[in-house]
Amino acid sequence: MNQIKPAHVLIVEDDPKIAAIIHDYLIDAGYRTTRSTDGNEALALARQHGYDLMLLDLMLPGLDGISVCKAVREFSAMPVIMLTARVDEVDRLLGLESGADDYVCKPFSPREVVARVKAHLRSHRPHLTPNTAPLFRVNEQSMQVELKGVALPLTAVEFRLLSELIRHPEHVYSRQKLLDCLHDDQRNCNDRTIDSHIKNLRRKLSEREPDMKCLHSVYGAGYRFEMPD
Secondary structure, X not given: OOOOOOOEEEEEOOOHHHHHHHHHHHHHOXXXXXXXXXXXXXXXXXXXXXXXXXEEEOOOOOOOHHHHHHHHOOOOOOOEEEEEOOOOHHHHHHHHHOOOOEEEEOOOOHHHHHHHHHHHHHHHOHHHOOOOOOOEEEEOOOOEEEEOOEEOOOOHHHHHHHHHHHHOOOOXXXXXXXXXXXXXXXXXXXXXXXXXXXXXXXXXXXXXXXXXXXXXXXXXXXXXXXXXX
């Protein structure tokens, strides 16, 4: 029987301490890693090897992260998560416009980085995650979230909220940020309406899995999704 290899993550980070911490946490989570400290080297590695995901620092020697990401998108669809200490909105938009799938702002929790890696691998190539049967699966076309293979009975607003939270585990969302995710639906909502939707989501999740707690309140900040073990 062929054994499925764990996902291989390319860590592109010129700070050796940060790179080492990310490496250690990913190894503990069951992934393989390769490290690079230079944009040109990282691009060459990505061309030569079939990595499953790239963690890409924005500020790098040689090519910067945005240039690397744009070049990678010419030959690969692997998820790219940008790591950046530049948190203003322009840089965030530039990172995503370059073809990045997500970004994490420094300083960050290594646990959050691992959670983001797991979430993107689960969405992109589910067989590469440690759990070969994903607990949650988001289907954008049918606007459904499946829990253990069965669709939850969600409204359109609930789908948008839950799918956004699932795609960014461990990320704390303010009520206003969640409102922004609702697009046209937000015209009928205020920030306290978000509380009501979260309450309904918790109820629907607990009806399916009574002991599972994944939607957490963050006092004074908002809400975050945490993938159950």
